[in-house]
Amino acid sequence: AVSQAADKPTLAFVVNGASDFWKAAEAGVKKAQSEMPDYQMELKYPEQAAVAIQQRLMEDLVSAGVKGIMVSAVDPKTQTDGLNKIGSQTALFTTDSDAPKTNRVAYIGSSNVDAGMQAAEIAKKAMPDGGKCIGFVGLLGADNAKERIQGMKDGLKGTKIELTDVRGDDIDQTRAKKNVEDALVASPDVTCMVGFYSYNTPRIYEALRDAGKLGQITVVGFDDDPITLGGVKEGTVAATVVQQPFEWAYQGMKLMAAYLKGDKSGVPSNGLIIIPTVIIGKDDVDKYAASLKAMAGK
Amino acid sequence: MNHSSDIPSPDAPATPFLSLSGVGKTYPGVVALEGLSIDIMPGEVIGLVGENGAGKSTLMKILGGVITPDRGTILLDGAELRSLTVESSISSGIAFVHQELNLFDNLDVAANIFLGREPLKAGPFKLVDRDRLRDMVKPLLKRVGAHFSADTPVASLSLAEQQMVEIAKALSINARLVIFDEPTSSLPLAETERLLSIIKSLKADGISVIFISHRLHEVERVADRVVVLRDGTLVGTLARNDIGHDQMVKLMIGRVLAARTAKPQRSPGSVALKASGVRTEAYPGRPVDLEIRYGEIMGLAGLVGSGRTELARVFFGIDRSYGGAILQDGQEISVRSARDAVARGIFLVPEDRKRNGILLDFPIAQNITLADLPKLSSRFMLSAERETAAAEKQRLRLAIKAPSVSTRTGTLSGGNQQKVVLAKWLSMSPRVMIFDEPTRGIDIGAKNEIYGLMRALADAGVAILMISSDMEEVIGVSDRIAVMHEGQIAGILEEDEFSQESVLLLAVGKRVK
Amino acid sequence: MVKKDLGLLLLIVVVGIVVAIINPRFLLPINLANTANLIGLFGILSIGQAFVIITGGIELSVGSLVALLGVLFVDFIAVQDMSWMLALPLILALGAVIGAVHGWLITRLNLQPFVVTLCGLLIYRGAARFYTADGTAGFAFGQNFPDLEFLTAGRFYGVPNTFIALVIIAVVMWIMLHRSVFGRYLYAIGKNEEAARYSGIRTGRMVMSAYVICGLLTALSAIYFAMYTRSISPASHGQFYELYAIAAAVLGGFSLRGGEGSIVGVVLGTVLLQELQNLVNLLGIPSSLNFAVMGGVILIGVLIDQQWHAIRAKRRLVSAARHTETRHSNEGSLPVAANQD
Amino acid sequence: MVKKDLGLLLLIVVVGIVVAIINPRFLLPINLANTANLIGLFGILSIGQAFVIITGGIELSVGSLVALLGVLFVDFIAVQDMSWMLALPLILALGAVIGAVHGWLITRLNLQPFVVTLCGLLIYRGAARFYTADGTAGFAFGQNFPDLEFLTAGRFYGVPNTFIALVIIAVVMWIMLHRSVFGRYLYAIGKNEEAARYSGIRTGRMVMSAYVICGLLTALSAIYFAMYTRSISPASHGQFYELYAIAAAVLGGFSLRGGEGSIVGVVLGTVLLQELQNLVNLLGIPSSLNFAVMGGVILIGVLIDQQWHAIRAKRRLVSAARHTETRHSNEGSLPVAANQD
Numbered sequence A: 001a002v003s004q005a006a007d008k009p010t011l012a013f014v015v016n017g018a019s020d021f022w023k024a025a026e027a028g029v030k031k032a033q034s035e036m037p038d039y040q041m042e043l044k045y046p047e048q049a050a051v052a053i054q055q056r057l058m059e060d061l062v063s064a065g066v067k068g069i070m071v072s073a074v075d076p077k078t079q080t081d082g083l084n085k086i087g088s089q090t091a092l093f094t095t096d097s098d099a100p101k102t103n104r105v106a107y108i109g110s111s112n113v114d115a116g117m118q119a120a121e122i123a124k125k126a127m128p129d130g131g132k133c134i135g136f137v138g139l140l141g142a143d144n145a146k147e148r149i150q151g152m153k154d155g156l157k158g159t160k161i162e163l164t165d166v167r168g169d170d171i172d173q174t175r176a177k178k179n180v181e182d183a184l185v186a187s188p189d190v191t192c193m194v195g196f197y198s199y200n201t202p203r204i205y206e207a208l209r210d211a212g213k214l215g216q217i218t219v220v221g222f223d224d225d226p227i228t229l230g231g232v233k234e235g236t237v238a239a240t241v242v243q244q245p246f247e248w249a250y251q252g253m254k255l256m257a258a259y260l261k262g263d264k265s266g267v268p269s270n271g272l273i274i275i276p277t278v279i280i281g282k283d284d285v286d287k288y289a290a291s292l293k294a295m296a297g298k
Numbered sequence B: 001m002n003h004s005s006d007i008p009s010p011d012a013p014a015t016p017f018l019s020l021s022g023v024g025k026t027y028p029g030v031v032a033l034e035g036l037s038i039d040i041m042p043g044e045v046i047g048l049v050g051e052n053g054a055g056k057s058t059l060m061k062i063l064g065g066v067i068t069p070d071r072g073t074i075l076l077d078g079a080e081l082r083s084l085t086v087e088s089s090i091s092s093g094i095a096f097v098h099q100e101l102n103l104f105d106n107l108d109v110a111a112n113i114f115l116g117r118e119p120l121k122a123g124p125f126k127l128v129d130r131d132r133l134r135d136m137v138k139p140l141l142k143r144v145g146a147h148f149s150a151d152t153p154v155a156s157l158s159l160a161e162q163q164m165v166e167i168a169k170a171l172s173i174n175a176r177l178v179i180f181d182e183p184t185s186s187l188p189l190a191e192t193e194r195l196l197s198i199i200k201s202l203k204a205d206g207i208s209v210i211f212i213s214h215r216l217h218e219v220e221r222v223a224d225r226v227v228v229l230r231d232g233t234l235v236g237t238l239a240r241n242d243i244g245h246d247q248m249v250k251l252m253i254g255r256v257l258a259a260r261t262a263k264p265q266r267s268p269g270s271v272a273l274k275a276s277g278v279r280t281e282a283y284p285g286r287p288v289d290l291e292i293r294y295g296e297i298m299g300l301a302g303l304v305g306s307g308r309t310e311l312a313r314v315f316f317g318i319d320r321s322y323g324g325a326i327l328q329d330g331q332e333i334s335v336r337s338a339r340d341a342v343a344r345g346i347f348l349v350p351e352d353r354k355r356n357g358i359l360l361d362f363p364i365a366q367n368i369t370l371a372d373l374p375k376l377s378s379r380f381m382l383s384a385e386r387e388t389a390a391a392e393k394q395r396l397r398l399a400i401k402a403p404s405v406s407t408r409t410g411t412l413s414g415g416n417q418q419k420v421v422l423a424k425w426l427s428m429s430p431r432v433m434i435f436d437e438p439t440r441g442i443d444i445g446a447k448n449e450i451y452g453l454m455r456a457l458a459d460a461g462v463a464i465l466m467i468s469s470d471m472e473e474v475i476g477v478s479d480r481i482a483v484m485h486e487g488q489i490a491g492i493l494e495e496d497e498f499s500q501e502s503v504l505l506l507a508v509g510k511r512v513k
Numbered sequence C, D: 001m002v003k004k005d006l007g008l009l010l011l012i013v014v015v016g017i018v019v020a021i022i023n024p025r026f027l028l029p030i031n032l033a034n035t036a037n038l039i040g041l042f043g044i045l046s047i048g049q050a051f052v053i054i055t056g057g058i059e060l061s062v063g064s065l066v067a068l069l070g071v072l073f074v075d076f077i078a079v080q081d082m083s084w085m086l087a088l089p090l091i092l093a094l095g096a097v098i099g100a101v102h103g104w105l106i107t108r109l110n111l112q113p114f115v116v117t118l119c120g121l122l123i124y125r126g127a128a129r130f131y132t133a134d135g136t137a138g139f140a141f142g143q144n145f146p147d148l149e150f151l152t153a154g155r156f157y158g159v160p161n162t163f164i165a166l167v168i169i170a171v172v173m174w175i176m177l178h179r180s181v182f183g184r185y186l187y188a189i190g191k192n193e194e195a196a197r198y199s200g201i202r203t204g205r206m207v208m209s210a211y212v213i214c215g216l217l218t219a220l221s222a223i224y225f226a227m228y229t230r231s232i233s234p235a236s237h238g239q240f241y242e243l244y245a246i247a248a249a250v251l252g253g254f255s256l257r258g259g260e261g262s263i264v265g266v267v268l269g270t271v272l273l274q275e276l277q278n279l280v281n282l283l284g285i286p287s288s289l290n291f292a293v294m295g296g297v298i299l300i301g302v303l304i305d306q307q308w309h310a311i312r313a314k315r316r317l318v319s320a321a322r323h324t325e326t327r328h329s330n331e332g333s334l335p336v337a338a339n340q341d
């Protein structure tokens, strides 16, 4: 991907770290690109999910003459100044998690708190008699994790379902799986497990399968890992909450292009474009998988 | 007992085992060896002598396949070779006792002796047959007169004991040529005698021996032929009947050595350093009492592992003392680090040069000035001119053979490296100098220079403690001799009591008077 | 050496007892089996590392290699539809080749092990990420390889096969390191490479073999890890595993200066580390403290070991002093020797 | 040494020219200033590491320390409302104390630097995460510290103050290492610690000082990093920075065996590494390859250096041989008898 055909304005979609999650966004960028050939569009991964590295990447992009950046900030709450610096030199949009106090033009994405609430919905539906949940997540301190956990706890208020513990694994999949195994040992009374990061649900699925507990424990998932979707279809995963990064990227790139051309009508007054998360249950899974495939095929 | 006449030289055997012709080796700035031709007959003991840096070790390394000569040919059993490799050298029966010890202290004695040639169990896995190994090692240890067993970890052996292991290792090879590169440099008397008799028995078995030593009287006693090197060139060969101390020296240094200066008769000064009930790590149960006076050279003799080095280390603050007191000028002092000792003018020239004496990678100048930097610097900033000047002064004073003081110290020969260690201390103002085997591996010319320096220091009022295993040296240089036995001073000999017998008797724990 | 191993074993048992008292579920067969499985995975890695450390070297690229080889293995069998019977030896061979390249750079071109393998750490991680374009390599839902899965993730009478593999490998490697000529040479090289060369040992070849063994065992564990997680995000998979392996070796009594350590030690070191991880989860300690607990225990372990040595040396001195003193007083000579402690 | 530095400088310039030709925006003042800023941040870290490497040690806890000290600094001034004039020296002192503890463990208790600092890596990371309960430490919106921000993230005539700080520190440390007695002692210790001790050098104290300097510089750069990112997620902040620092030192000609390297070298090493990162971003190379590019360049760098040495040594030998030969033929004398000087 050699960039910088100097005549074409470049738009960059900067993600917060390397993950499969962003593959759909990449497809979205591609689709937008195919519709707008007079722009150069690219999706950039920082080599580590760290603020300094992402900041460096964006600064370098600005240096390289990028006209607009849409970023999923690693840590939006505290990245304010850095984002402002970028925003003062180029058109800055945020996605995935918002940084409302910056000079970004608009946010396009979903709400993690809402997603957590939807996870609570799944749990309530699957366990009408109540239960005890343990969650698994990559980085306990990350904003998206905290918001999802908070949303779920809020959603479970007043029910007999309880989220007792959330274990972190530092995005080490070996630990992610071992955490599930250990949780089964440490808390024999657990009735439900929640995978907050995209890879957590498949690890839960596999650990339960190895332990012969598949189907006995309610699994609530996030995102659309193939294993997760397979579990949903099989009925061993109650349902999963999916975001729509494809839409974020596709709509976001088009929005940015229009904005740069001077058409600001796409930006609402509050600067928020919410693309809601969706619950994918057993009935919707086939349709959803097909649409994923269609996106990837494009 | 006179050993010098009991070796008849065998009459001209047909072909030499090994024959070198025109062999040369050049290092940057140094011709280490030039156009050397030499034949080695089966059953012949060749004494190889020469000053420090004459090229003896270089020649041996060529024979061991460790370095490749630049020129010349090697004929082995009549077959011409460009050079030897370590493997071909070993497989053709060339065995080594290296000048610098090459043992593995994480392995036991048996493993060290047969390293690279272990007896294997049957089967494809190359498993070590440990029982057979032990059986093979036992007779070897007996032959060299070792008192330790085959599975002693080498880490727990003293330097001299380690040298015995080295010798046993050389004997273990089914050798046709055994090369001893200064095997006696850290061996005391009794062990040296045993080594010389080992050499004779090798010869009797038809095995060739090359014996390198700076102790010329040893060479005199065993060699059938002496080859003398000077500056990398063969300057002469002495047949059995011509071998003599003076002839060798003349060839080595190109002149006759002046007779050793007679010791001046004068009254020694006050007590400089005194050990009172000092206990060392090796013999914590044996307190040592010793007085060293200004202006005298106190020799310290003893057998292997008698604790002399340990005592020196305590004086110098490297080891802590396990009791007793050290007094300097009558005042009790505490030396808790070498720094304290240096600050009090107590200096040590250590036994193990490579490990404790010098930095091989540093230029000569930086080695010489290392201990005196605070004085050669102003406000902690180095001054290159002052350093070079100070180092240059010492280089000239000690006649260190090197292109310049910025030469890397590691490229010097052993003797010149030792001079660098001396230079380090001589450039400061010593009050007490402790020499631990000061002439280990040093040629006769340099040896005499060092004796001269020691004497000059003593005359200038410095108190000197000289630890030595070289009987000639102890008797020839000391004003008084303290003899250590199992960690204690067994007795002190005044000059009129000096004799090899009296030293030896004390050393083995017998009372003289 | 044996004593040190015993000390470690004791520590493992004591920690186990304490944990079992606080949470008896620690002793459930399923928990033991789970932990044994991870001991197997990390143990194989650590034994490989141990071979390199014995020679005085270090292998920092282990974690990245686990990612790269894992990605390739999963891709071969899940995407390229290669038979696993072919992919498995291929990956092992690749691991061996990479080890050989490291060994070659270190022994022939005289580069420092730390530098070579640091570059490896960076390069292989990059390669893994580039290969999947930063995506995840994993199996599709329902994609199953029953034989392979049994071998890599299955259990035999309740004992995880990875653990059995570790036991077999440990025994073989123990014989290799402690009973064969090769092992003896490695110890010699670790202590003093030059002297080993003078003894006619082909040091270059031996050191290279150590790196090849490390590469091979790393490749094997990479496959095990891949089959355990069944999904590999190349940016993070295996990160810091080299540190786990080194830590296990150090805990097990290896010296990073080379020439010291035993297979039993490194296995016990792995067991302790995994026990600690299990403990953090079972006792509900915040997972952020996971690393800190590990670091603390390693530090305390080496400190005790160090102090133990110092104390023993001292006690030996004291007893030597007493011994010689009584001998003296029996002999009735030299009264000076009897006073003072 | 000087030649090596020149070679590195040349490489930096050549790479710069190539990048500038492909993408002229490389030379924009803003890009240069951004890169200079990062050179300042990482350079200070690397100089600290260099002091430890000179003594033959290594400091692996740098990255974790950057996280821990950064978290504390931000927490002190943003949450605890401590004046930054107080917090700054406090953090520096903490860095120095931690360095002193490492030095103490290494010199007094005879632990290996790799082991001690590996434990540090684990413990400080855990401590940082525990301190914030895995949350992020950062400034609230509108929380500003104009003086501090100018000092740490500001520019002076367009030159980032971090870069100016690096220049000042490099000059001071250059004098310290290359012109002072202390520096000479460090080199001596790195080459042969025992011989240094036998020369009356207080080796323990010197080595400890090296770790204190490293701790101090790490603390300083931790503050700079904190003010650059203004937000610290303790789980990932500073990860692998020790490797950056070590890589910069190695590129700059340091030997991990100790006793070799120069301040100019380590600064140039940092410059090259940051130039490479900039290049990857500017030329649109997939960032997954970022690491691989870094690793590749380091490997090639040390390889060239190594080959260069080997060739020079060989050439010297050959010319020495030729020299003596001609001398012989000129003199026309029998080689055997000729006694050379």
Ligand SMILES: Nc1ncnc2c1ncn2[C@@H]1O[C@H](COP(=O)(O)OP(=O)(O)OP(=O)(O)O)[C@@H](O)[C@H]1O
Pocket (backbone or CB within 6 Å): B027, B028, B030, B031, B032, B050, B051, B052, B053, B054, B055, B056, B057, B058, B059, B099, B411, B412, B413, B414, B415, B416, B441, B442, B443
């Ligand atoms: N690796 C090397 N590089 C440069 N010069 C060397 C090297 N090895 C030896 N030399 C030089 O070659 C010459 C011969 O050294 P060698 O060690 O053979 O002397 P030697 O006769 O064994 O001396 P000694 O009696 O002191 O052991 C010396 O001048 C020495 O400085």
Ligand SMILES: Nc1ncnc2c1ncn2[C@@H]1O[C@H](COP(=O)(O)OP(=O)(O)OP(=O)(O)O)[C@@H](O)[C@H]1O
Pocket (backbone or CB within 6 Å): B155, B156, B157, B158, B159, B160, B161, B186, B188, B282, B302, B303, B304, B305, B306, B307, B308, B309, B310, B311, B351, B469
């Ligand atoms: N590191 C060690 N571990 C165990 N024993 C040791 C160690 N170093 C020395 N010894 C023992 O201490 C005793 C005294 O050794 P020391 O080196 O002081 O003797 P020495 O009189 O100087 O003899 P040498 O002729 O070997 O220099 C010996 O028995 C030796 O085996």
Ligand SMILES: [Mg+2]
Pocket (backbone or CB within 6 Å): B056, B057, B058, B099, B414
């Ligand atoms: Mg020699």
Ligand SMILES: [Mg+2]
Pocket (backbone or CB within 6 Å): B308, B309, B310, B351, B436
């Ligand atoms: Mg001694």
